[in-house]
Amino acid sequence: MVGISLSGKYVINVRIEVHGIVEKADIVGAVFGQTEGLLGEELDMRELQKSGRLGRIDVKTERTGNKTIGFIRIPSNLDRVETALIAAAIETVDRVGPYHARVEVLNIEDVRVEKRKRIIERAKELLKKLESTTPESRELMEEVLKSIRAAELRSYGPEKLPAGPDVSRSDTIIVVEGRADVINLLKHGYGNVIALEGAGSQIPKTITELSKRKNVILFVDGDRGGELIIRNVLGSVDVDYIARAPQGREVEELTGKEIAKALRNKLPAEEYLETLTKEKRTVKRVQQAKPQIKGEEVKVDLIEGFNIPDEVKEEVGKLKGTLEAIIYDENWKPIEKLAVKDLVNRLQNIENANYVMFDGIITQRIVDAAFKSGVKLVIGARIGDATRIPEEVKITTFNEILRENRS
Numbered sequence: 001m002v003g004i005s006l007s008g009k010y011v012i013n014v015r016i017e018v019h020g021i022v023e024k025a026d027i028v029g030a031v032f033g034q035t036e037g038l039l040g041e042e043l044d045m046r047e048l049q050k051s052g053r054l055g056r057i058d059v060k061t062e063r064t065g066n067k068t069i070g071f072i073r074i075p076s077n078l079d080r081v082e083t084a085l086i087a088a089a090i091e092t093v094d095r096v097g098p099y100h101a102r103v104e105v106l107n108i109e110d111v112r113v114e115k116r117k118r119i120i121e122r123a124k125e126l127l128k129k130l131e132s133t134t135p136e137s138r139e140l141m142e143e144v145l146k147s148i149r150a151a152e153l154r155s156y157g158p159e160k161l162p163a164g165p166d167v168s169r170s171d172t173i174i175v176v177e178g179r180a181d182v183i184n185l186l187k188h189g190y191g192n193v194i195a196l197e198g199a200g201s202q203i204p205k206t207i208t209e210l211s212k213r214k215n216v217i218l219f220v221d222g223d224r225g226g227e228l229i230i231r232n233v234l235g236s237v238d239v240d241y242i243a244r245a246p247q248g249r250e251v252e253e254l255t256g257k258e259i260a261k262a263l264r265n266k267l268p269a270e271e272y273l274e275t276l277t278k279e280k281r282t283v284k285r286v287q288q289a290k291p292q293i294k295g296e297e298v299k300v301d302l303i304e305g306f307n308i309p310d311e312v313k314e315e316v317g318k319l320k321g322t323l324e325a326i327i328y329d330e331n332w333k334p335i336e337k338l339a340v341k342d343l344v345n346r347l348q349n350i351e352n353a354n355y356v357m358f359d360g361i362i363t364q365r366i367v368d369a370a371f372k373s374g375v376k377l378v379i380g381a382r383i384g385d386a387t388r389i390p391e392e393v394k395i396t397t398f399n400e401i402l403r404e405n406r407s
Contacts, residue, residue: 008055008075012087013106018068020099024059027070030096031057035089043085053077054086068096075111083108152186153179156194157206166191172215174263175207175237177229180252181219188256196233203236211238217266219243221250224400234269241266248362248383248397306377306394308332308401315357316398320381325358347373355379362395364388 016027035045048054055075062069072090076083087105095101156163162179170192176182178195185193196207210216218233220226222245230242243266245251246258254262309332319326325343327335329352338346340360347353347369355377356370362380370378371390378395389395 008077009111010076010078010080010083011109011111012072012074012076012083012090013109014072014074014087014090014103015106016070016072016093016096016101016103018070018096018099018101020066020068020097021063022061022068022096022099024061024070026096027059027061027068027072028057030093030101031072031090034093034095035086038089038092039085043082043089045086045089048078048086152191153183157204159197159204159206161194161197161204161206163194164191167194167210170214172217173210174217174219174243175233175239176219176251177221177226178252181250184252184254185219185259188259190259196229203233207233208237215240217241217243217263218269219245219251219263219266221245222247223250223397223403225403228403230272234273239269242269242272243267312357313401316379316401319357319359320398322359325356325360327353328355328357330354344369347375362397367393367395 018027032045037044041047045054049056053076055077058073060071074086074090076086078086087108091103091105093101093103152165154163154165155161156167162182164182164186167173172192174185174190174193176185176193176195178197182193182195194207194210196204216237216239218230218237218239218241220229220242226244233239243262245254245262249258251259312328312332315326323340324337325340326337327346327350329335332355335350335353336346340358343356343358343360344365347356350373353373353375356366356375357379359381360366361382361384362378363384366378366380367389371393375393378393379401380395380397382397382399383395
């Protein structure tokens with residue numbers, strides 16, 4: 001069947017079978033000639049075509065033996081009843097030239113139905129694109145609120161510490177490390193936040209004074225630097241609770257959900273100190289023990305006890321952006337340098353590997369491979385989904401190594 005024309009409201013589809021070989025013009029002539037005057041002057045096909053109420057008659061033919069099979073399309077802008085009358089009149093054609101013919105109207109198609117289908121399908125496509133690019137009202141409101149909250153950043157105290165607007169009037173304050181941390185918490189609705197502003201050994205007097213009359217939550221990064229800040233602050237500030245970002249993450253990059261979870265999981269300062277004491281006792285016991293592997297004494301180091309040579313620390317800067325890894329022996333002598341993608345497989349088939357440093361994410365797969373090969377320390381660009389860390393394996397990041405080196 002011929003495709004639908006969009007020049008009319010309806011399309012009459014007709015099949016004609018002629019018992020002889022004829023041309024398209026013969027079929028068109030037969031249609032006009034044998035319907036002339038049949039329905040009166042108002043529905044004469046020639047006049048209707050002249051006025052544009054009937055479209056051009058389109059005929060396609062094919063020959064089968066001594067027969068001619070034709071398919072006729074006639075677009076119509078008449079109403080339904082008039083179009084049906086025209087179609088019925090065409091079926092009265094019984095000859096084309098000297099040959100007998102049989103005409104059958106296959107159907108009358110409503111072009112507007114097809115148009116509506118196309119419009120609906122196109123509308124669906126456009127709506128999907130619109131929904132994917134247009135944020136919901138709630139999202140727009142949240143973006144505006146985040147901008148407003150970020151604009152609430154102010155200076156507090158003689159040291160002009162970055163802080164939120166609620167530090168003075170809130171009973172509880174959240175103490176973070178720097179300005180970026182304050183901005184991130186402000187964006188997520190925490191107005192009672194104030195920063196140490198990179199305090200080294202000298203804690204701002206403003207923080208010390210605030211801690212005497214307010215509840216203090218110390219919220220730090222989940223790396224080695226965060227641990228150092230906790231130890232430094234606890235000696236000078238009356239801290240009530242300690243909250244930490246997920247391991248290897250920084251407070252300034254956390255989402256609202258992650259911030260809420262970290263603050264919800266905060267520990268009382270006394271309990272945190274007890275945890276540190278237990279860790280120190282564990283370190284002492286492990287360092288006193290001297291495990292034997294194949295009759296040889298193996299040096300056991302924990303993260304705080306590792307003596308990383310300066311030349312190894314210098315490799316951190318060289319490794320960044322290379323996607324390469326270096327495997328070291330127990331004396332920090334390089335055994336092999338390889339692509340990060342081959343690290344897991346290589347760890348399964350290597351001896352004397354004690355330390356690994358690589359430009360990549362520390363995953364659970366890396367940790368498991370390190371444990372099986374006897375690796376004691378894994379240093380990566382950052383920590384990923386590694387949640388099950390054996391006691392025999394310690395992990396850290398480039399930032400922690402460099403921060404420790406600067407301190």
